[in-house]
Amino acid sequence: MNTNSLSYEQEWLNAYNRAISEEQWIPIYPSSADFQQDHRERQEPLTFVLIHGSWADASFWDGIAAELSKKGHTVYVPEYPGHGADTNKNVTHAVITKSIADFIVSKNLHNVVLVGHSFGGSLVQTVAQIVPDRLKRLVFLDAFVLKDGEMLVEELPPAAQEAFQQLRQSSNNDTIMLPFPLFRETFVNLASLKLAQSIYSHVTPEPAKPFYEKLDLKKFYSLNIPKSYLYLTEDNALPQGDGYGWHPHMSSRLGVFRLIKDHGDHISTAKTEPARLAQKIYEAGRD
Amino acid sequence: MNTNSLSYEQEWLNAYNRAISEEQWIPIYPSSADFQQDHRERQEPLTFVLIHGSWADASFWDGIAAELSKKGHTVYVPEYPGHGADTNKNVTHAVITKSIADFIVSKNLHNVVLVGHSFGGSLVQTVAQIVPDRLKRLVFLDAFVLKDGEMLVEELPPAAQEAFQQLRQSSNNDTIMLPFPLFRETFVNLASLKLAQSIYSHVTPEPAKPFYEKLDLKKFYSLNIPKSYLYLTEDNALPQGDGYGWHPHMSSRLGVFRLIKDHGDHISTAKTEPARLAQKIYEAGRD
Amino acid sequence: MNTNSLSYEQEWLNAYNRAISEEQWIPIYPSSADFQQDHRERQEPLTFVLIHGSWADASFWDGIAAELSKKGHTVYVPEYPGHGADTNKNVTHAVITKSIADFIVSKNLHNVVLVGHSFGGSLVQTVAQIVPDRLKRLVFLDAFVLKDGEMLVEELPPAAQEAFQQLRQSSNNDTIMLPFPLFRETFVNLASLKLAQSIYSHVTPEPAKPFYEKLDLKKFYSLNIPKSYLYLTEDNALPQGDGYGWHPHMSSRLGVFRLIKDHGDHISTAKTEPARLAQKIYEAGRD
Numbered sequence: 015m016n017t018n019s020l021s022y023e024q025e026w027l028n029a030y031n032r033a034i035s036e037e038q039w040i041p042i043y044p045s046s047a048d049f050q051q052d053h054r055e056r057q058e059p060l061t062f063v064l065i066h067g068s069w070a071d072a073s074f075w076d077g078i079a080a081e082l083s084k085k086g087h088t089v090y091v092p093e094y095p096g097h098g099a100d101t102n103k104n105v106t107h108a109v110i111t112k113s114i115a116d117f118i119v120s121k122n123l124h125n126v127v128l129v130g131h132s133f134g135g136s137l138v139q140t141v142a143q144i145v146p147d148r149l150k151r152l153v154f155l156d157a158f159v160l161k162d163g164e165m166l167v168e169e170l171p172p173a174a175q176e177a178f179q180q181l182r183q184s185s186n187n188d189t190i191m192l193p194f195p196l197f198r199e200t201f202v203n204l205a206s207l208k209l210a211q212s213i214y215s216h217v218t219p220e221p222a223k224p225f226y227e228k229l230d231l232k233k234f235y236s237l238n239i240p241k242s243y244l245y246l247t248e249d250n251a252l253p254q255g256d257g258y259g260w261h262p263h264m265s266s267r268l269g270v271f272r273l274i275k276d277h278g279d280h281i282s283t284a285k286t287e288p289a290r291l292a293q294k295i296y297e298a299g300r301d
Numbered sequence: 302m303n304t305n306s307l308s309y310e311q312e313w314l315n316a317y318n319r320a321i322s323e324e325q326w327i328p329i330y331p332s333s334a335d336f337q338q339d340h341r342e343r344q345e346p347l348t349f350v351l352i353h354g355s356w357a358d359a360s361f362w363d364g365i366a367a368e369l370s371k372k373g374h375t376v377y378v379p380e381y382p383g384h385g386a387d388t389n390k391n392v393t394h395a396v397i398t399k400s401i402a403d404f405i406v407s408k409n410l411h412n413v414v415l416v417g418h419s420f421g422g423s424l425v426q427t428v429a430q431i432v433p434d435r436l437k438r439l440v441f442l443d444a445f446v447l448k449d450g451e452m453l454v455e456e457l458p459p460a461a462q463e464a465f466q467q468l469r470q471s472s473n474n475d476t477i478m479l480p481f482p483l484f485r486e487t488f489v490n491l492a493s494l495k496l497a498q499s500i501y502s503h504v505t506p507e508p509a510k511p512f513y514e515k516l517d518l519k520k521f522y523s524l525n526i527p528k529s530y531l532y533l534t535e536d537n538a539l540p541q542g543d544g545y546g547w548h549p550h551m552s553s554r555l556g557v558f559r560l561i562k563d564h565g566d567h568i569s570t571a572k573t574e575p576a577r578l579a580q581k582i583y584e585a586g587r588d
Numbered sequence: 589m590n591t592n593s594l595s596y597e598q599e600w601l602n603a604y605n606r607a608i609s610e611e612q613w614i615p616i617y618p619s620s621a622d623f624q625q626d627h628r629e630r631q632e633p634l635t636f637v638l639i640h641g642s643w644a645d646a647s648f649w650d651g652i653a654a655e656l657s658k659k660g661h662t663v664y665v666p667e668y669p670g671h672g673a674d675t676n677k678n679v680t681h682a683v684i685t686k687s688i689a690d691f692i693v694s695k696n697l698h699n700v701v702l703v704g705h706s707f708g709g710s711l712v713q714t715v716a717q718i719v720p721d722r723l724k725r726l727v728f729l730d731a732f733v734l735k736d737g738e739m740l741v742e743e744l745p746p747a748a749q750e751a752f753q754q755l756r757q758s759s760n761n762d763t764i765m766l767p768f769p770l771f772r773e774t775f776v777n778l779a780s781l782k783l784a785q786s787i788y789s790h791v792t793p794e795p796a797k798p799f800y801e802k803l804d805l806k807k808f809y810s811l812n813i814p815k816s817y818l819y820l821t822e823d824n825a826l827p828q829g830d831g832y833g834w835h836p837h838m839s840s841r842l843g844v845f846r847l848i849k850d851h852g853d854h855i856s857t858a859k860t861e862p863a864r865l866a867q868k869i870y871e872a873g874r875d
Contacts, residue, residue: 058494
């Protein structure tokens, strides 16, 4: 297991310390009927900031954001440099991080549930280091949880690293474009070909630099912010198994975390079943 | 893999030997319609003894026991020392084991399907050593399957072991109390906060000693009793992954076993969806 | 991870090369309504050749083949030597492979989606080496993906290998018969006893030789045919975990592949829920 032992223990003890400073829970044991109606209860209104991943833009969240809004939540979907309308692909991880932290500060947001998808997980880690006091919980949706000092490509198997390097070198602006067959099999494996093609038609080359930057995450591993990992079980964007993958490989680095699972692949389920995913993001994000 | 090779082989050969001593199966191949109606067929009536886990009492099984009874099964839910109404927390694994074995003998039960949840798995192992002839099948529900000579805390990662040690030392009666935030994230991760609080309001400190006792399980690994493992896929009470977790890490120690899976966390699903879990326990327990 | 690095990289680069030779995708982004209707769209008609596994015959596919045909697909279910009506159990892996390749050629099939279940996975690998130009995609359904030079029994844990050896030696015609209790727990774990017995009543001893032959699979690992792995999550015919099992252990050897998952065990789900499995096989097999 790649658990960072120190942080795990810290988390555990932090949880203990939070617990003993909280008031006593009112001991009203619900009836069986109450238990069974639990999932129909009104949702606690939350403030979500949703951070998309690579080869995507803020429209990745369209369906999910609409569903969360319908349930009474406040939802922000900031675009970040090098993505969406921004054609300047010359960006660093730090520049992207700062833009998201600035967004949160400029809107004066507090008690934010910060959700990152894929590459967005590494941004959740770095944004949390800048504006920890504004964050209520961190949610990783099939997202990278990098070790302190690690660069993202180190989470890819050697052959994929080499292919990335070749794709990077074949670009004229230090970007990496995913070939369609690879995208179709590993990012949208549950989609029909028609849907896969439609989604791919919006994919643009991804700035390469942020994948190759070692991140200083020491502060992240000392923060006392609750964390959740939402794992979609057909996600094959990263190989799963010994030493690789979303869960439990990267999720276990969070130490104490809330685990939520659902069916889904890396990209298309957000498009085909936004209501179901929004419900799971709520379950990951609530207190 | 942590398979105990000797027992695995023994199981395999035992299975073979059981097979050749059984009568020939009546070769009536069902029609497609029969196949599809299979799950609606009347249940074979079974005798269940349900053993709860730590930070719980016999009421853990309330909903599930009621559902099993409705289907015509006979269900026993013995409380054991140091739990429920028993305020004396000074108990050992052997004392608890004996109380359950005595219960089975005093009620003169036979053909028992013995079901253990969590810590209760280690009790299924030790009870089976005492009254093997009264047991028809052992069912482990996200339950510990310890190695011969192992103590339960050895299945926790080092940081959790250290936190347990601190929690133990901070008690005045050699117990361990789970702080709420830890319980909420890892034992009832699928529950609403309200339900999580309600369940937690009934949690009492757990006797520590049985976690730190090395268990002699040599006889368990020589027993020829059929076994099932029921794994709830969102259970995050133990970290999952290399060298840790319920399935396949501990389940594989059973050698030949029947695998059943369903959605659920460690505690709350038993409260919110007792009928579904009762059905899975039946599928794990039937012949 | 047991990924064959060379093939993985080759797959990745092949995928890249296929991509850049394809025409541009028409960039019509579907509306939300389109996304959600995706799964109801008409199926692309495919030609399936379905290869069963050990202790089974072509009737394994009956329900699934009927469901695929109903949807407009062309389905072939060839029986192979040593199985079904063929009582001569003295067969080799090469003889079986040739019979399937010959079948495909004799029917003059092209654009075949070749589906292998269990042992049939190793046949998909060897058949693909003989008639690669006739195959559109390879689908592995809880199927063996062997390494170059490996024999099938090497994928079993040591105790199971020893038991297989004993079962083999106890036969009078170099076959292996699975004892019922083992079959019931690990091949049809989700079935009722009645259904388990009915299925078992059709099981005949399996030719042993093909399990003990080292396969030359160098060509397989150089082929540029798309691949899918369909994993049924309750399949416990092989132990799952470190160094063993269907997914991700053997699936990861495919390099870039499409992952599809569903509930099911090794044998009985094909009987009880053929429509659901047929849908998943279509999702694994489509472009």
